[in-house]
Amino acid sequence: MAARPSRGASLLRTSRMFSVPKPLKIPDSGLGLHNHSASATTPFPLHLSVTTPDTSKNNGDWGFKRPLPLRQTTKSSTPVVRVKQVDSIEAITDYASASDHSLTLDKFHEMNVAISAPVLRYEKHKEGKISVFEDSSDKTTMDHSLDGAPNSRKWKFAGPWLASMSEEQFSSYIDKRVRSRRLEFRDFLRQRRADDLSRMASQAALDSGVTPISGHNLGCPEGPKLGIGGFVTNVPPGTTSFFHRFRDYDARSKVQGLSVFDPSVIGGASVYLIPQAARVLWNGSVVVKVDEAAAETQLIKREFTGRASIYTEKRGAPGVGDSSNRKDYRVQRSPESKQPTKRPYFGDKSVLGSSKTYGLRH
Structure with missing residues (x-):
């Protein structure tokens, strides 16, 4: 039976210093983040954004091991930080401003x-x-x-698990699924080779100092x-x-x-x-x-x-005693001449609802 933790241990476990989750990892490929600076803004947040009340912010208390500098945290209009290391090897709290992703999230919620x-x-x-x-x-x-x-997968990857196949299953998979796509694979290799040659030619032209051809057309501005x-x-x-x-x-x-x-x-x-x-x-x-x-x-x-x-004109009701300036805002309808309803007359007798009334002929 596990021993019950002490009050100090329970307090530390529920504190902010020990409740900060681990940062997310940057994907190895797909986003191309390895070509950018380490301090560049990532497309998605990697660290938790931390804030604190104004009473604690004026004292530099953010709930961590040591207070943060007042000069950088109190003068900011968006007091939100991201902590990379609570206690680094230099015995400092490694932090940075997290206003970039926080403001972006607030603006997106406003839309x-x-x-x-x-x-x-x-x-x-x-x-x-x-x-x-x-x-x-x-x-x-x-x-x-x-x-x-057979179709259960965690990521968007289709296809069987080759490591779990036997030799007979692998040969059958090659004959039925892979061999028929030989021409498609050759086209892929041909395109891949063309891209490599273009990249090598561009690098050679860059090393030799050749001026690149401008592709901007002044007649069709962006x-x-x-x-x-x-x-x-x-x-x-x-x-x-x-x-x-x-x-x-x-x-x-x-x-x-x-x-x-x-x-x-x-x-x-x-x-x-x-x-x-x-x-x-x-x-x-x-x-x-x-x-x-x-x-x-x-x-x-x-x-x-x-x-x-929107409303610039002032409109007021006329005075009680001023009957000459009053205006009748009621809708005036033009008198219409009332004509008596006549029955259709055919010959010497009035016919109502007959075939002649609807234009039918006998």
Whole structure:
């Protein structure tokens, strides 16, 4: 029977210093993070973001072994840190600011859009979207009820386990599944070899000092990019304020400082957008789809912030004794001439509901 821990041990186990989880590992491939600096912002957070109340922050108390410097933590507008090592070999607390991912998360929550899985090309006609939190999209959690099933897998890898095959099963797998794809494999090797030769030629030209050929076409300039909630997205498609066709060039005014660079715009151009959807790609990047805000929507937004007024005219009720200035706001209907309803007359007698009334002939 295990001994009951003491009060000091229980207090340490529930403290923040011992409850910080281990940081996530960066994938070896797929994101290409090995080409960037170690201090660069990663596409997803690796360490836990830690915050503290204002009363404790003024004393440098963040719940760890030693207080953090007041000069760097109290003057920041976003007091959120990530701790890499609680107690390093230099007897210090290795920490850094975590405002990059924290502010991005707050901005994304303000957009109030759902994260959906990428839509396949042949499924674009479907109106519904698949959430990334559905069980069918989760490939990181093993379902133990499917242990031993032929199609059970943890990651998105298809194919049998070659190490568990016997010699007869391996030969049958080669004859039925692999040998028929020989031409496809040769095409793959040919493309791989072409890519290697292109890479070697580019490296040789770089070493020899050859000037690269400029691929930028001045006749087809690149379109502007938009930033919303900490994410970079493309301009809305179609004829909008960001893109003009030749016919309706004067239909809408261009956005100052965005369609055409204007250095006089302080802080860069700002426009109102409406986030429509957000989806996560296989490499972890988030793609946000936006639409242009209508003129009425922009006016209401500016009216909420006090930069515009919707109702500018003052309207008051006329005085009680002033009967001459009163105005009758009731709707005046034009008198219509009332004609008596006549029955259809055929000959010398009135016929009602007969075949002649509906234009039928005998």
